[in-house]
Amino acid sequence: MTTTVHTSPASVRVYKQLIAAERQENDSFIERINPATGENTSRYERGTPEDARLAIAVAKKEFDEGTWPRLSGTERGRIILEWVRLIRQNADTLARIESEEAGKPLAEALADIETTAGLTEHAGMLATNVHGDYYCNLGSSEVGIAAREPVGVVGAIVAWNFPAVIYASKVPFALAAGCTVVAKPSELTSGTAIELSLLAYRAGVPETALSVLTGYGPEVGQPLAESTDVDLLSFTGSTATASLLSRVDRPFPQRLSLELGGKGATIVFADADLHEAVDGAMKGFCHNQGQVCTAGTRLLVEDSIADEFVSMLATRVASLSVGDPQDPSTDLGPLIDERQADRVRGFIDRARKDGARILPASNGAAATQLLPTFVHPVLVVGLAHDHEVFQEEIFGPVLSVITFASAEEAVALANGTTYGLANGVWTRDIRRAMKVAHSLRSGMVWINDVLSSPNALPFGGARGSGYGREKGSEGLNEFTQLKMITMQTEERVLKYPHTVG
Structure with missing residues (x-):
């Protein structure tokens, strides 16, 4: 697995995909042109469907057999909060990449990286609070538990307009819930997703718990929608693309969380x-x-x-x-x-x-x-x-x-x-x-306000703007599922068939 970003003498950043498995790296790259200058600013490895399937397999094995889902919420939260420290420590570098790849004014890019750190910090604090409910009023001989568990393998497709912020609205929350993640940033702005993920590894997130695919949607995004091993697909992008995702040919429907367009x-x-x-x-x-x-x-x-x-x-x-x-x-x-x-x-x-x-x-x-x-x-x-x-x-x-x-x-x-x-x-x-x-x-x-989005409040839309929520406790719960567990507390009276006794 390549975890190094190579910088050429011309300051063009060269990014390889992050997949914790032996594989043949691709010779094909996507060139990213700085929209403000017309100069080449980054090169991303062009991923293939085989790369996507390999990353999904790595994530599934980590979820089924690995350590990350089995850590306590406190342990996951501690690692994520160390990740926050590293994000803030590297804010200037991350903002410069965001500005050059997306064309943002540098001041806005710096603000976006602080928002990214804040979202990740909120996810880390929420990790300790994932819990279910205990039902003790089901009768004298039965109790019930509504257990909240990680949903499994998450595919996270990130749009190009706020690359770091949208990544942070998905990936840290999924990890905090105990999921494993395969992230797919836009082919126009993949740099910060790679950089943030490398910082996550430094903080203690296992490389097998977080992969990053770079490339075009039909080649590395589509397999995330088609795979039955991806338990939830969190997508930010156009309404038209989301409509295609909902019609993917699969043996059973995929759980989707969609943050789509708007016309406010x-x-x-x-x-x-x-x-x-x-x-x-x-x-x-x-x-x-x-x-x-x-x-x-x-x-x-x-x-x-x-x-x-x-x-x-x-x-x-x-x-x-x-x-x-x-x-x-x-x-x-x-x-x-x-x-x-x-x-x-x-x-x-x-x-x-x-x-x-x-x-x-x-x-x-x-x-x-x-x-x-x-x-x-x-x-x-x-x-x-x-x-x-x-x-x-x-x-x-x-x-x-x-x-x-x-x-x-x-x-x-x-x-x-x-x-x-x-x-x-x-x-x-x-x-x-x-x-x-x-x-x-x-x-x-x-x-009397505009574009306000506090980290503690749910973010999402209705109708053609999607469904599901990001940020806050609802954003973390998006990456969980409820399991009903009941237990008899007294000797069970035989009731079937009705002729017994």
Whole structure:
């Protein structure tokens, strides 16, 4: 097994897969281009279906026969907390890799690594609290136990937009529950998954308990969905890909936990603090270049303040700095690659052709100095709610704007998509805020806040945004299953067949 990252003289990181078994390493690699510079930043070994099957076999053997699932929760928690110390110790290196591979501004990448450490820390603390329930009210001669046990082998498929954070929302929690894991990061951003896993080994996680596959979905992701030895598949990615996973030909259905796309609404009432709401709306669609599943990419603003609010927001958006992620003054870096940037520009161009106003006007002079992976943030104003910019997940810094006249209309507009991940409400009226929050068909709602995701609270969606939960105690329980155990405490009276006695 290779546990070394090789760095060439040109500072290109070369990553091998992490599989604790004898195997023939592949000569084929995936080249990762830094979307901000166009230069090669990483090379990942291109895994094969055989690699995936080998990693699954290693994980199954460790779960069936190895030490990790048989450690106490306290012992697992201690190892995971040592892992946290190593993550924080190596935060600068991890953030640089995240910034170069994903195009994030370095400050955001550093924040993501601290979030990664915090999630791992929370998982480590929860490891000691995995427990079942004891039932002593079943009668005088019987007791029952609802035992909570690790689900088994977990396949963890990680998306490219928050590589370290999404990894940490799955892998440490599965390990804390006593599962073994085969992780498959995106072929665009595999570096931090490898680096974090190497730190896990240093902390004491057995190499047989955690494997990392690098490569394309059909070659190393699909086998995780097809294998009957993978007991749970935790997937973060597009709704379209998740639909394919649910239709995989298997002898029996696979347990799935799906964190999918979103089309969040930011609802601004006339009584809101407009300066705070402008700041929240801007962060809601610009953070991480808009490549956020929980992004507030639809602005629903009460008609009496719409003109003022849109003008304030457009002015703020025009002041954002788009450029080099390594520059501390940069607010937005590039999108993940040119293909995604072209897709986003396509939505903007079609909206313009359909009569939308695009605000603010892009800075053409600045744009000519940037690679085609960069997209300036825009507001799309003047289209109906059934237009594609309101209905489809764009995954870029594009905010569609529409007005409403009542809370009931705002709720109907917000619920008028196939998604149900996160929405935001801005108002000083707490009663109205709570009523609207309970009426929104989404897994998460923010009131006078944006993109908040405390480690202790469950993260997940409804409808087309998936099912299952990450983070918090619910996120750990996602990697467990309940087993009913009953026991007679007195001599059993023979009752079958009924003619006995």
